[in-house]
Amino acid sequence: MFKPISLYIGLRYTRARRSNHFISFIALVSMIGLTLGVAVLITVLSVMNGFDRELKNRVLGMIPQATVSSTQILTDWPVLANKIEQHKHVTGAAPFTQLQGMLTAQGQVAGIMVTGIEPEYEKKVSIIQNHMVEGSIDQLKKGEYGIVLGKRMTDALGLRMNDKVTLVLPEATPSPAGVVPRFKRFTIVGIFSIGEVDSTFGYIALNDASTLLRLPDGAQGVRMKFDDIFQAPVVSKEIVQELPGNFYASDWTYTQGNLFSAIQMEKAMVGLLLLLIVVVAAFNIVSSLVMVVTDKKSDIAILRTLGASPKTITRIFMVQGTVIGVVGTVAGTILGVISALSIGKIVGWIDTTFQLHLFDVYFISYLPSYLRWSDVVIIVTLSFLLSFIATIYPARRAAKIQPAEALRYE
Template sequence: MIGLTLGVAVLITVLSVMNGFDRELKNRVLGMIPQATVSSTQILTNWPELAKQIEGHEHVQGVAPFTQLQGMLTAQGQVAGIMVSGIEPEYEKKVSIIQNHMVEGSIDSLKKGEFGIVLGKQMTDAMGVGLNDNITLVLPEATPSPAGVVPRFKRFKVVGIFSIGAEVDSMMGYIALNDASTLLRLPDGAQGVRMKLDDIFLAPQVSQEIVRDLPGNFYASDWTYTHGNLFSAIQMEKAMVSLLLFLIVLVAAFNIVSSLVMVVTDKKSDIAILRTLGASPATITKIFMVQGTVIGVIGTCAGAILGIIAATSISGFIGWLNNTLGLNMFDAYFINYLPSYLRWQDVLVIVGLSLALSFVATIYPALRAAKIQPAEALRYE
C-alpha cells in the first residue's frame, strides 16, 4: 500500500510541475515574444494600414509594429548583450503582457526623441542601474570619425523595469519605435508587425495565410521557429516521465497481487473452514477482492491527498529553499522558478487508473483462494 501511495503522490506532483512549465511557456514567454510576425524587406512606413488589414483576420486579436536590433549595454563597468525592440506602447499593450509585469515605471514613458528604454529586472540588477539611470547601448555598426571607425552608440535613460520571471528579463529591452529607426538610420516606420492570436498553435497557418493575401514582398515567421523545440521537449518529457511513473504505480499494483497471494497461502486453513461451513467459491472470491480493493482505495486516496498537497506547495517550498540556501536551481531554464499547475482532470485519471489496477490485481489471488479444496487444506491440521 505504501508503494501505491508514493507512486500516486509522485505522479500527481511531477505531472503538475510539467503542466506548470507548459503553462508558463505559453503565458509568460510567449506573452512577451512575437507569436507570429509579418515583415518586409523594406521599411513599412504605412504599417498602421497594414495592421488594420491584418486585424481583420478571424484568429488575430491584436497587431503591433516592431523594429528589432541587437547590441550591447554598458553601465557601471558592466557589459551585456541585448535584443532591443522598437515599439509603439499603445499597440504593444494589445499583443504583449509586459504592461502587467512592470515593477517600476511604464512603457508609456517611451516617447519619440526622448531615448528612453525599458529593461528586465535581471538585466538592471546585473548592470547595477535603476529607474531614471543612464545606460549606453552600443550597436554592432561602425561609424567613421576623425579618430577612425568607431562603433555606433547612444545613451538611454531607464524609464521602466519589468519582471516576467523568465529568461526574457535578462535579454530583452524596449525603446520607442521612432528611436529605433533613428539608431538604424532608417525612415520612420517599422520592420514588421507582430500578432497576438487566439490559438498559438495556429501561428504557422495564420501567418502564412496573411502573407499570401497581402500585396507586396512580405514574409512570415512565428514562435515555433524560436521556441518550438523547447515546447516539443517539454511535451516529450511530460509523456516519458508520466510513462515511467505510471510503471511505478503498476509495480505497486502487482505488490498487491503478491501480498494477497501470501495472505491466501497463510489463511488456507481458515478458507477451508469457511468452505466447510457453507461458504461458496464465489463468496471466498468476493472476500479477497474486497480486501484487495480496500487496500487499493486507501493507498490511492492517501497518495492523491499527498500528491495534491505537494503539487500546491512545491513552488513555495523550492522558492524558500532557494532563498534560504542562496541557490538558483533554475538558472539554466527559461524561467527562474519552479512552476506547478494542478489539473484536476489529471488527478481523476491517475486515481481512476490506480483504482482499476488495484481491482484487477485482486482477481488472481481471489480466484486462487476460491479453488482451495477443504479436504486438502485440512488434511494435516
Template sequence: MFKPVSLFVGLRYTRARRSNKFISITAFISTIGFMVGVAVLITVLSVMNGFDRELKNRILGMIPQATVSSNQIIPDWQLLVAKAKQQPHVIGAAPFTQVQGMLTAQGQVAGVVISGIEPDLEKNVSIVQNHMTEGSLDALTDGSFGIVIGKTMADNLGLMKGDKVTLVLPEATASPAGVVPRFKRFTIVGIFSVGAEMDSSLGYIALNDAAKLLRLPDGAQGVRLKLDDLFSAREISNDFARELPSGFYASDWTQTQGNLFSAIQMERTMLGLILSLIILVAALNIFSSLVMVVNDKKADIAILRTLGASPKTITRIFVVQGLVIGAVGTFSGTLLGIGIALGISPFLTWLNNFFGLHLLDAYFVNYLPSELRWTNVALIVGISLVLSFIATIYPALRAARIQPAEALRYE
C-alpha cells in the same frame, strides 16, 4: 442487511489479520505505497504544471507569439494592425521593428535584441509593462532615443534609470579614420524584470527611433500578434500572411521556443513515468500479500466451496480484497496529494519569509508555482485502480482453482 458473499468475505479478510501478522504488514505497506505514490505524483505533476504555466506566461508574454513581417518597411502599419485585429483568434496586434546590436557602458558589453515599438499598442500584446521595476514604456517617445532594458542586463552593465548607454550596430561606416561601426547613445528610461532569460537579452525603443537607426523611412517591419490559441499560432499567422500582398511572411513562437517547451513536456512525461514505479511497487505488494492470503486461507476456501461457493465467487472475494487495499491507498493518497499541491506554494513562501531562506533564488520565479489539473488527478487515480485490479487477477484465479479435497486432506 443482505450482502453478496464475495463482498462480505472479501471485506472481512481485509479487516481480519490476527492469524498472520506478516500478511497484515504486507497489506498495510501496500496501502501506504499507493497513498505515497499517488500523493507524490499529484504533487510533482502540479509543480511541473506550475513551472510550465509560468514559462508560457513569462516567455511567451515577452517574445512574439506570432509575427507577420515584410521585406520592406511598412509606412502605413496602422492599416496592417487594423486588419490583423479582424482575423479570427487574434486578440491583439502591435507594430515592431527589430534591431540587433551590442550595448556598452562602463567598459562592459552585452548583446541585445531591440524592438522598436508603439508603447500604447505594445501593452496589448506583451506583459513587459506589468513587470516594470523602474520607469514606464510610455517614456519611449519618438526622437527622444530612450531605451527600456531588462534588470539582469542593467545589473551586468552597472546601469540605472537615467544613465546613458551606447548601442553599437553590426554595420560599418566609412570615415576619414577608416571603417568604424555605427553607434548611438541612448538614455535608460525604464527597467523591467520578468525573471527569465529575456531580462538579459531584450530591449525596447520607440518605433520611429528604430527606423532612424536602420536609416529607413518611418514605419514598421511587421506586426506582432497575440492569440487566444498558442498551439495554432503557425496556422493563424500563415493564413493572415496569405491574405496580404507578396513580400509578407509569417513566423511564430514554435520556431524560436518550441524546443524549450517540447523539452519541458518530455521531462514532465518521463518524471511521471518514473514516479509511477512507486505505484507499481505497491501493486506488486498487493500481489504478494494476496498470494500469501490464498495460501493461508486454503482451508477457508475449501469450506466455502463445499458450502456451494462457485469458483467465480472465490475469485471475486480476492478481487474485492485487493481492490479495497488499492482503493483505500489511492483515495487517501489523492486527498493528500491535492492538499499538498494546493498548499505547497503558500507554505514554501511562508518558510522562505519566516526563516529568511533563499530556496527559490535559482529559479526564474521567486516562489514555487503549482497548478492542480483535475485531468491529471483522474488519470493517476485511474491508473492506480487499474494496477490494483491487475495485481489481484492471478491470486484470485489461483484461489478459485483450489480443490476442497486436497485442501482439507491434512486438516
C-alpha cells in the same frame, strides 16, 4: 439489510486481524506504497505543469508568438495590424523593428536585442507592462530616445532610472578618421523584471528605431498574439495567404519549439518512471493476496462446502484487494493534491530559511506548481485499474482450491 456475501466476507477479511502478522505488514506496505506513488506522481506532474505554464507566460509573453514581415518597410503598418486583428484567433497585433547592438555604461559592455515598439499596441501582445519595476513603456516617445531595460541588465551595468546608456550598433559609418560604429545616447525610462530575458531584451520607440537604422518611419513587421499559442504556425500561414502583397510569417516554434518539446518529453518520461512506483505497489497487492489465500485455505474450503461457488470465492478476494487499492489511491490523491497546492510555499520557506538559493539559475525565483485535474483523473484511473488487475490472479487461484485437499490435514 441485504449484503452480497462476497462483499461482506471480503470486507470482513480486510478488517480482521490476521494471525500471520507478516501478511498484514505486506498489505500495509502495499497500501502505503500505492499512496506514496499516487501522491508523488500528482505532485511532480503539477510541478512540471507549473514550469511549462511559466515558460508559456513569461518567455512567450516577451518573444513574438508569430510575426508577419515583408521585404520592405511597412509604412502603413496600422492598416495591416487592424486587418490582422480581424482574424478570429488573433487577440492582438503590434508593429516592431528589431536591431542588435551593445550597451555601454561606466566601462561595462553587454550585448542586447533592441526592439522598437508602439507602447499602446505593445500592451496587446506583450506582458512587459505587467512586470515593470520602475517607469513605464508609455515613456517611449518619438525623438526623446528613451529605453526600457531588464533589471538584470541594469544591475550588471550599475544603472538606475534616468541614467544614460550608449547603444552601439554594428553598422559602420564612414568618417575622416575611418570607419566607426554608430553610437546613440539613450535615457533609461523604465526597468522590467521577468526572469532570464531581463539581460537580453530592451525596448525603444518605434520611430527612434527607424531613425537609427536610417529607414523611413514604419516597421519591419507585425507581431501577433493568439488565443491558442499552439495554433500559431497554422494561423500565421492562413493570415499571410489572406494578405495581398509579398509577406512571410514566422512563429515561436522556430525559436523556442525545441525547448517546449523537451519539457513535454521530460514530463512524459518522468510520469512514466513514477508510474512504476504504482506498478510495484500493485505487485505488492498480488503477493499480499497470494499469502492471504494460502492462509485462508481452510476458510475457503468451508465456504465451498457450504455451497459457495468459485465465482463467489473469486469476488471475495477481489473485494479485499480492491479495498487496498481504493484506500491507497484515495489517500494518495488527497495527499498529492494537498502537496501540489502547497509545495511552492513549502520549498520557498525552506529556500528562504536556509538561504539555499535553489532557483538562482532559473528564469523564475520560486517553484511553480499547477494542478491539472485532468492529470489527477488519469492517475487515479490508472491506479484503480492496476489495483483491480492485481487482484485477478490471487482471486482465481483461491477459486481453484479444492475443499477435500484443503481440509485433508485439518
